[in-house]
Amino acid sequence: MQLTVNGVAHELDVEADMPLLWVLRDELGITGPKYGCGIAQCGACTVHVDGQAVRACQVAAGDVWGEITTIEGLGTPRSLHTVQAAWIAHQVAQCGYCQSGQIMQAAALLAENPDPTDAEIDEALSGNLCRCGTYPRIRAAVKTAAAMLREG
Amino acid sequence: MSRIGRPARRSFLIGSAAVAGGVAFGYYRYRQPLPNPLLEGLAEGEAALTPFVRIDAQGVTLITPRADMGQGASSIQAYLLAEGLDLDPLTVRLDPGDPSPAYYNGAVLAEGLPFAATDTGWLAETARAAADVPARLMGMQITGGSSTVPDMFDRLRHAGAVARETLKEAAAQQTGIARDRLGTDDGAVILPDGQRLPYGALAARAATLEPVTDAIPRPASAWRYLGKRVQRTDIVAKSTGTETYGIDLALDGMLYASVRTNPGLGGAVNGYDASAAEAMRGVLKVVPVTGGVGVIADNTWRAFRAVNAIAIDWGAPGYPASSDQIWPALRAAMTAGNRDSRFRDEGDVENALFEGEAIAAEYRVPYLAHAPLEPMNATVRVTDSRADIWTGTQIPRFVQTHAARLTGLDEAAVHVHALPMGGSFGRRLEDDYVLQAVELAMAVKGRPVKMTWTREEDMTHDFPRPAQIARGRGTVREGRVEALDLSVVGQSVSASWLGRVMVAPPGPDTTIVAGAWDQPFAIPHYRVTGYRAPEMVPVSSWRSVGASANGFFHDCFLDELIHAAGADPLEERLRLCADPLSRKVLEAAAEMSGWSGPRISETRARGVAFCLSFGVPMAEVVEISRTEAGIRIDKVYAACEIGRVLDPDNFEAQVAGGILFGLGHAMNCELSYADHAPEQANFDSYPGMRLSQAPQIEVRGLENGDRIRGIGEPGVPPAAPALANAIFALTGQRIRELPLNRHVTFA
Ligand code: FES
Ligand code: FES
Numbered sequence: 073m074q075l076t077v078n079g080v081a082h083e084l085d086v087e088a089d090m091p092l093l094w095v096l097r098d099e100l101g102i103t104g105p106k107y108g109c110g111i112a113q114c115g116a117c118t119v120h121v122d123g124q125a126v127r128a129c130q131v132a133a134g135d136v137w138g139e140i141t142t143i144e145g146l147g148t149p150r151s152l153h154t155v156q157a158a159w160i161a162h163q164v165a166q167c168g169y170c171q172s173g174q175i176m177q178a179a180a181l182l183a184e185n186p187d188p189t190d191a192e193i194d195e196a197l198s199g200n201l202c203r204c205g206t207y208p209r210i211r212a213a214v215k216t217a218a219a220m221l222r223e224g
Numbered sequence: 225m226s227r228i229g230r231p232a233r234r235s236f237l238i239g240s241a242a243v244a245g246g247v248a249f250g251y252y253r254y255r256q257p258l259p260n261p262l263l264e265g266l267a268e269g270e271a272a273l274t275p276f277v278r279i280d281a282q283g284v285t286l287i288t289p290r291a292d293m294g295q296g297a298s299s300i301q302a303y304l305l306a307e308g309l310d311l312d313p314l315t316v317r318l319d320p321g322d323p324s325p326a327y328y329n330g331a332v333l334a335e336g337l338p339f340a341a342t343d344t345g346w347l348a349e350t351a352r353a354a355a356d357v358p359a360r361l362m363g364m365q366i367t368g369g370s371s372t373v374p375d376m377f378d379r380l381r382h383a384g385a386v387a388r389e390t391l392k393e394a395a396a397q398q399t400g401i402a403r404d405r406l407g408t409d410d411g412a413v414i415l416p417d418g419q420r421l422p423y424g425a426l427a428a429r430a431a432t433l434e435p436v437t438d439a440i441p442r443p444a445s446a447w448r449y450l451g452k453r454v455q456r457t458d459i460v461a462k463s464t465g466t467e468t469y470g471i472d473l474a475l476d477g478m479l480y481a482s483v484r485t486n487p488g489l490g491g492a493v494n495g496y497d498a499s500a501a502e503a504m505r506g507v508l509k510v511v512p513v514t515g516g517v518g519v520i521a522d523n524t525w526r527a528f529r530a531v532n533a534i535a536i537d538w539g540a541p542g543y544p545a546s547s548d549q550i551w552p553a554l555r556a557a558m559t560a561g562n563r564d565s566r567f568r569d570e571g572d573v574e575n576a577l578f579e580g581e582a583i584a585a586e587y588r589v590p591y592l593a594h595a596p597l598e599p600m601n602a603t604v605r606v607t608d609s610r611a612d613i614w615t616g617t618q619i620p621r622f623v624q625t626h627a628a629r630l631t632g633l634d635e636a637a638v639h640v641h642a643l644p645m646g647g648s649f650g651r652r653l654e655d656d657y658v659l660q661a662v663e664l665a666m667a668v669k670g671r672p673v674k675m676t677w678t679r680e681e682d683m684t685h686d687f688p689r690p691a692q693i694a695r696g697r698g699t700v701r702e703g704r705v706e707a708l709d710l711s712v713v714g715q716s717v718s719a720s721w722l723g724r725v726m727v728a729p730p731g732p733d734t735t736i737v738a739g740a741w742d743q744p745f746a747i748p749h750y751r752v753t754g755y756r757a758p759e760m761v762p763v764s765s766w767r768s769v770g771a772s773a774n775g776f777f778h779d780c781f782l783d784e785l786i787h788a789a790g791a792d793p794l795e796e797r798l799r800l801c802a803d804p805l806s807r808k809v810l811e812a813a814a815e816m817s818g819w820s821g822p823r824i825s826e827t828r829a830r831g832v833a834f835c836l837s838f839g840v841p842m843a844e845v846v847e848i849s850r851t852e853a854g855i856r857i858d859k860v861y862a863a864c865e866i867g868r869v870l871d872p873d874n875f876e877a878q879v880a881g882g883i884l885f886g887l888g889h890a891m892n893c894e895l896s897y898a899d900h901a902p903e904q905a906n907f908d909s910y911p912g913m914r915l916s917q918a919p920q921i922e923v924r925g926l927e928n929g930d931r932i933r934g935i936g937e938p939g940v941p942p943a944a945p946a947l948a949n950a951i952f953a954l955t956g957q958r959i960r961e962l963p964l965n966r967h968v969t970f971a
Contacts, residue, residue, distance in 0.1 A: 087505065094525035098480060103472035104465025106646070107524075108597045109679045113907035116597060143465030152464070159463040163455070163873050166881055167294025168462025169469060169597040169646025194916040201907055203597045203647050204294045205884030207918035209877070 075136055077102060078145030088134030093117045095133045096142060104143035104172045108201065115200030118173035119143075125180035143172040146179060155179045158217035166204035174200045178214050186222055188214070258360070261324035262287070271431035273387035275326040276305055276380060278319075279427040284309070284411065285317040289327035290376065291367040291618050292320075292458070293596070293648035295936040296874040299457040303449045303871065304376055308384020308441045310448075311411035311423070313457055320642040323620035325363025330356040331375035332366050336718065336734050338567050340742035341839040342803045367618040368653055368765065370838040370934030373870065377932045378441075385439035394430040395421050444868075453873050458644065470616045470643040471601045471676055478603065479508060481664050481675040482527040484536065485516030487684050488900030489762050492539030493517070501530040510534070511667040513660050520664055524676050532678075540900060543760040547896045550760055551588070554693050557757035558713040564756040565732035568741040571749035576707035580699030583788055585781060587696065587960045589773045590894035591688040592766055593902070593910060598646025599682040600657035604665035605672040610637040611662065612672075616645030618652045622725045626655055627662050649885070650765040653721065654687055680905040688895050688902075689766030690715045692773045694740075696781035699749075700789035705800060707749035708785060710740055710778060716756050717770070720763045739771025739837050739941050740778040744803030752778075761897070767885055768940035771837035775941025776890070776948070776962065779833040783949045784958060793949065794819050794832050801834075805865045805929050806841035810834060812863035812924050813843035822953035827851075828858075831949030833942040839931065840938035841865050844883065846919075846946040848954055854969035855951065857887065857919040862939060867932040869925040875935055880921045882939020888913025890944035890962050891970050917970060 075082050075092075077100060086095055091110075096102040096119070108116035110129045117128040122138030147153030152160070155178050165171045174197065181188060181196040188196065193214050202210070262272030270280040278285040286309075288301035298320070302313035321327065333355040339348035358364075388408055395413040396403040398421075406413055412420040444451070461467040486493065496517050498510040506526035511518045517534050521527040544550050602615035604627075611631050617623050620640045628635040645652060661675035677685070692714035699707040716733040733756065741752035766772055786796040794814050801807045813819070813832065823829050828849040835842055842864040848857050860883050869875045892911050895902040904910040925935075944962060951968060952958050959967045 090523075090525055094523060097472075098523045098525065101474055103468070103474075106469075106597070107471065107599065107676070107679075109907050110528075111679075111906055111908065113911075114597065147464065149460050149464050149466060156463045160455075160459050163459050163877065165294075165456075165459055165462035166296070166877060167597070167645060167647040168458065168467055169294075171462055172465040175463065198914045198916040201597065201912060201914065203595060203649070203885075203912055205881035205888070205913070205918075206877070207884060207913075207915045208880055208921055210915065211918075 073133060075133070075140060077140045078142060084133070086133055088132060090133045091129050092119070092131040092133055092136055092140070093128035096128060102142050102144060106169055106172055108170070113201065114170070115173040115177060116170050118176040118200065120176060120180060123180065123183060125177050143176055146176065153179065154220050155182065155217045158213040158220060161216060162209045162213040164206050164209040164213050166206055170200060170202045174202065174210055178217065182214070182218055182221055187218055258326040261322055261326055266431070269428040269431065271427045273390045273430060273435055274383040275324065276383040277309065277387040279423055279430065281424050281427060283316055283424040284311060285319050286313060287321040288318055289321050289365060290372040291616070291642055291645065293367070293616065293618070293645040293652065295878060296456060296871065297367060297372045298644070299874065300373060300871055301376055301380055302457050303454060304380035305384040307447060307450050308381040309388050310408040314455060315411065318457060323365055323624050323640050325365070327365045328360050328363050329366045329371055329375050330359050331371040332364070332369045333359050335369045335371070335838060338565070338732065338734055340744070341836060342744045363621055365619070365621040368650065370937045373934045374932055381441035382439065385441040386435050386437055389436035389439035390430050390433055391423050391426050393433055393436050394426040398426070398429055450870050451868070451872070454871060456874060467644055469598055469646050470603065470614060471598055471646070473603045473614050473643065473674060475603065475605070475672040478672045478674055479520050479668060480522060480524045480527050481518055481520045481661070481673050482524065482531045482678060482681070483513055483516055483518035483660050483664070483675060484531050484534065484681060485513065485685060486538045486541065488538060488541035489685065490515070491541035491900065494537040494539050496534050496536040498534045501533045504530045504533065509667060511664055513663040518660065518664050518675065520668060520673060528678050543900065545900050546898050550691065550897060553760065554691060554713055554757050558693070558695070558711060558755045562713070562755045562757070563753060564716070564736055565734070565741070565754040566751065567737065568750060568752040570751070571707070573707055573709045573749045573751040576699055576749035577697055577709065580701060580706060582697050582699055583785060584695070584697045585784060585960055587694045587777045587780065589692050589776060589962045590896065591691045591761060591902070592889055592893060593683050593686040593688055593895055593904070594649040594651035594766055595683055595686070595910060595912070596645065596647025596649055596651055599677045599679055600651070601674065601676040602658040602661035603672055603674040604661040605670070606631055606662065606665045607670055610639065612639045612641065613658060613662070614641045614643055615658050616643050616648070616652055617655060617658065618648060619655060619725060623655045623658050626659055630659055630662050631666060649767040650769070651686065653765055654724065679907070683905050683910060684902050687720070687762050687764035689772060690717060690763040694777035696777070696784070698781065698785045700785055703789050703791050705747055705782070705785045705789055705796060708747045708782065709751045710781060711753045711755065712737055712740060712774060712777060713755040713757050714773070715759055715763050717763050717765055720759055721765060724762070735770035737774060738769060739774030739835050743778060743836055744806045744841065745800040746802035747800055767882070768837055768937040771835055771941040772886070775833070775835035775837065776944045779835060779942065779945035780948050780960070783945070783952070793822055797832065797834055803841065806834070806836060808926055808928055809841045809843045809863045809865050812926060813845050813861055816861040816863060816922060816924060817845035817847070819845065829950050829954035831946045831951070831953055833946035833949060835941035837938045837941050839933045840935065842938045842942050844942040844946040846943070846950045848947070848950045850954060851971045853971035855954070856971040857917065857947065860919050860921045862921065863924045863926065864938060865926045865929050866935055867929045868927050875925055876923045878935045879923045879939040882937060883921055883943045884913055884918055886940040886943025887947055888917070890947055891917070891964050894963050
């Protein structure tokens, strides 16, 4: 089977029902997406498929319908995506383990809705669990990122 | 001045060593300098100026031996060293270093002593100073107890300054200019003419010198990084998916594995059938491990699938099977024979209760899982001559000792490579998961094996925060609290944990009553008694340890008495508070929240709570409102005293994170037991807190005290009682058990 991840095409020989998360992590060595629950409860595994935020632990490799972007493809330390820059400015991360997923979820939200209300932010990100309690800074960083994106 | 009763001298026992052990072990040995582990294996031209600074021609590496689990330990250690050394830590390499006795924690044992933090009398101070002795002698390298900053504040700034002065001495010898005419700036020695000699260029010469040990760290007035808003050293990696946690490690030829062990912790394996698993794609080997079975495969998901396909016949462990049996067993343990401590006994409690009209209430809190978001994992390679272990751990030296025992190798042949942790909250003070990975790796010698737990394995094989029950009795008179008598029963965390990693200590366990007995209130008749329940589910330290339960018991029951007295919750706490630093904290919380009584409006109310833990007095005010969807937490104000705020940004993050940790579990979480195992196995039934429930938080750090404190834990204990007290103010309902969602609905 073929998967395109962060612009690179990969030929893979895996079971069709292997979750995309484990294809990325263990077959392709792309470890930005994290394993937290495996049952769509934590959002640590969030990636984009054709720009849409999905839980990689819930998508079977055989069912992937488009190009995959992981946090590594969103931006890099040398070339940050706006959401990542806002995350750094607010120093959101504590342990940081949930943050790949939080950032991917936030980036998808802002791509669709450049000026979300508090309620819309809460709604979009409440599936992303943070055990360290970084929520107040997540809210602030989403707003900063939204403002930065609107200003271009 | 302290009114707290003096414990008997024989009870100063921590770990397996008496604190007075300086004499027993020999003061001479204690005084001997610890060997610098960096000197081993140093290459030509490299210098290890202290155990914390390594320099070669490429530049500086700072050694940050306290483990980072998200609390910012690496970053603050780097900034402490950098402040002494005079360089920007964002421009140098950081390394947790190899486990070594040189990195022992001299502050962590002091918390276990039976002295309240407010007690600065001779005996308390002597015992605190002496607690350094066994820690040093045993080389206890532990991260926990909010001790990194108290332990490292002087040590690392001094280590940095020693390195700086030694580099200046090297420059002096190289240039012939006297050391006292040289300066430093951001990673270079500065000559009188302004010329810069980078530290890296001085390494070869510095390596030949004796370290200049009379170096003096920069005074606070000249600090460049400390006390200022700085960038966390790991923030870019953690915002770009490029931080390598234990679970992310990749090594050549690495295999992937998972295990299942008895969900009845400690129970036997009567037998298993792995034939289905063995036939599955990618499965290399099925390996029995202590208490269960593991699968080694070529992919983590294949290992998960295969290990779940093994039919296992579990034996029963030695504790009651269900919560229905555990609660009565706990309650029944509150007997004179099980009395563990009475560190506080003032006035005449019995007489006061006899003469007044006694108010009585029973409280309880459930077992709780740590459930850091990164599940337990470890990567291990074992050969005939050495073992390498890559993992996130708070106890690298214990890991080394235990792995040596298991493999039959010398401790020196066991190499622990510490990796950043995706949370811990105390979970990685245990090394059960690491030793399982060692057992697996021994079955495929020479190949590295990365073992990862499923979330279900993680949640059901935690060593949880113990369930506890408390009984409060008290009286009020003329609008004042007159007597407070609190009895707490619980399993001993110290005995359970130390029994696993070392040896269970004799003497009372302060964690059973921590956060209750040591509070800075002057109540005329005041008593706190701890009872030790028999070991049931094995338990361990959960962020803020004993205070996580006792903060709730003590403050909520105090709130009940204050209400019965007809006094204002904040004013009466202030009136009772005998510690000036704690009073300022309560005053700050009152001012921040605009306190004007518990009721704000028909639909809004607030609660206040106070708890002194890990030396930090913390007051929190929680504001809630009634909405159609249920009770909503709008805002939390928190004030605390920590001596000095070293990193304002991370300080705020740790307090806020602690508050949300305390609130989320108080609202929504418990581990209940059936068939010896928790009924909650994943975040669907153990949700913590989600973004939509998170309130706004305002934090203030006071700097009136002369002692520097750690802040990873003290935010937790007042959160649950402040919320429960607010719910009482709003609804008139006094909830005496957690989680609160058993009794109210949250929006
Ligand atoms: S791992 Fe996919 S949602 Fe938790
Ligand atoms: S930062 Fe640790 S789980 Fe979110």
